Amino acid sequence: MTQMFVLLTFLAYFLSLGFYIALLYTGKEINGRLATVLMFLGLACHYLTLLARAKASHTVPYHDLQGSMSLFGWLLAVTYLCLEIYHRQRTVGAFVVPIILAFFFAAYLLPNHASQPSQAHGVVFALHVTLSILAYAGFALSCVLSLMFLAEERFLRIRKLGDVVWRLPPLELLERMSHTSVLVGLVTIAVGTVLGFVAVDRQGGQHWFFDPKYIVTIVVVVLYAVYFQLARTAVWRGARASLLCVFNFVLVVLSFTVVNLYFSQHHKYF
Amino acid sequence: MEIVLVGLNFRTAPLEVREKVSFSGDQAQRAAEELKTRGILEETLVLSTCNRSEVYGVHPLANRESAAALSSFLSTFHEVLPDQLNPSLYHHYDHDAVRHLFRVSAGLESMLLGEAEILGQVRDAYLRAHENHVTGPVLNRLFQAALEIGKRVRAETELGTRPMGVASAGMKLAERIFGKLQERSALVLGAGTISEQVVSQLRDRRIKHLYLMNRSREKAEEFAKQYGGEVLNWGEWDTSLKFPDVIVSAVGVQDYLVTKPMVEKAMASRGNRALFLMDLAMPRNVDPAVAGIYNVYLYTMDDLNEIVKQNRDARQTEVPKAESLVEDHVAKFISWQASVELTGVLDTLRGNLKQRRTHFLTEKLAGMNHFSAEDRERIGEMMDELIEQLLLHPAERLRTEKELRRKIQNVEAIRDLYLSHREKP
Secondary structure, eight states: OHHHHHHHHHHHHHHHHHHHHHHHHHOOHHHHHHHHHHHHHHHHHHHHHHHHHHHHHTSOGGGSHHHHHHHHHHHHHHHHHHHHHHHTOOTTHHHHHHHHHHHHHHHHHSOOOOOOOOSOOSHHHHHHHHHHHHHHHHHHHHHHHHHHHHHHHHHHHHTOOOHHHHHSOOHHHHHHHHHHHHHHHHHHHHHHHHHHHHHHHHTOSOOOTTOHHHHHHHHHHHHHHHHHHHTTSTTTTTHHHHHHHHHHHHHHHHIIIIIIIIIOSSOSOO | OOEEEEEEETTTSOHHHHHHHOOOHHHHHHHHHHHHHTTSOSEEEEEEOSSEEEEEEEOSSOHHHHHHHHHHHHHHHTTOOHHHHGGGOEEEEHHHHHHHHHHHHHTTTSSSTTOSHHHHHHHHHHHHHHHTTOOOHHHHHHHHHHHHHHHHHHHHSSTTTSOOSHHHHHHHHHHHHHSOSTTOEEEEEOOSHHHHHHHHHHHHTTOSEEEEEOSSHHHHHHHHHHHOOEEOOTTOHHHHTTSOSEEEEOOOOSSOSBOHHHHHHHHHHTTTOOEEEEEOOSSOSBOGGGGGSTTEEEEEHHHHHHHHHHHHHHHHTTHHHHHHHHHHHHHHHHHHHHHHHHHHHHHHHHHHHHHHHHHHHHHHGGGOTTSOHHHHHHHHHHHHHHHHHHHHHHHHHHHHOOOHHHHHHHHHHHHHHHOOGGGOO
16 A cells, blocks of 8 residues: 555656746646646655555654655645645746655665664653654745755846846745745744653653754744744845855755764654 | 738838827727718728737729729828828739738737737727728628737747846746745836836836835825836935835946945845846946845846847747748638638529529520429529539539638639629629
């Protein structure tokens, strides 16, 4: 059953990507609509894949690296679709879906580690993890949007306007979309972090207080809050703010990889 | 039925001739009515734009005769000497006329390849002619098909998507930065022809605030009366550069009007919000160093011309695709035309045979007095049945013939074998 869901998810995302790219190259609205429908289908199948996998391993999806990556891909897809509907802009899909596909692929191609009993349970803990991963998805999306902004801005400056550039979202819309994604990330990471402390408190006896992950998370939150503020100021609005957003996401990736794998005791996979 | 087209366009006629032969709405109606009344055409439609004047018509007479009559009519109607007019005229008949109209509607015959305005002009010309009852089944079908192909080419190819004029290219670029311009403001420097084009583009995009500035305030006010907008005092740069998102400059001066320090000051007072500058003047009005200011996008006439050239090249690559769509629709129209002709030919043949049957019976039964009236009627009915049975099989074969060429050949064969020229439908 899981294999079938994996295949269906892959197919739906892959076809959706094809239609998003077709939209970018042809400008035909029908391609965009089909891409969105397939994206919804992929999202539903991806959810069923996560569910089937969790049931099979008798634990939560984020218990291991594969599950965390797959959940990240799913939440990125959710965040992107919400953004697409809110801003009525489909051309970003061609740049976001490859990331979703990459995470989904990687999650099912990585060697499967033997399941270990989960160290923490409960709704609060589940919300803490889900919201934290959702925040990372929001930050990833803002990074893609900022890179698109920088590329389009560059093309406008050097006057190289190919077919694709004419169909990208306007610069100001890309900025607004990036702000929305960062806002989603900031709110969810703040709530998620608070819930994390509540979960620790409920599990009394565990001492997570000196986990380096806390410090990196606080730095990430502060930097994104700074971005959110600076992006509205005279000196930073435009390309500079987008560069800062990309830099912040580099830090998120470091937090996800180096800090989680080598420094953190309790945050291995998220 | 024969479709005939006589007309001229920017390729065949100089502006002076095009001006003389152009039709206003009333003239188009009057010409169409006269053409029908004088029996030159049975159905007619006049398509007149700034780049072309064309008369489409339907008449059963030989094509060249109709075309000659039409040329002569145009010459008389517009009071232009035939020697002056005829060299500029082109004549197309039947399928060529259909193909020409479809190409016009698709924008393939336009001065600006793929421009969208022509489709609206074809629609207006058709609706006007239809309301005036000068069209008939053939032209109705032809122009509906032309509108369909026009829409299809624009939906399925890239022929009409890229801006082809400097002003519209500039506006499209501004939209790359700001999105829709409805909530934006623009300042136009100068009140000449280029400014007029820019203002028209801004008005089409429903710009929220339009400011105008010209060395002669009277001229700016005159301009504002015509196009709308608020006139600002010439030289008040500090206030005038502070608000607009788009600034277009087209003033004939030797030195730079907009300098780097002026824009830097304006950017500081507007909180570094993006500013789009279009310098359409020659010599330039805006110091090129302005392009280096953060969040300022400066485009000169050369930059915009280059974009227009790229767009023209890109549109050119779409021509084969559009032409293929046109050919599809021409084939469809010819198929429809052939099926209509087939019905006409069969109806004429049936009528012809029934007429011969009546003559035949009248002649043969004249001396046979032993037949009662009922018997004669019955014989007549039986012969009618025989005619229907004889026609049934060939009619069915003609109708179901898939190959268009064979279908047309068969219709032609029936015409030649069974109908005289006078009897042709």
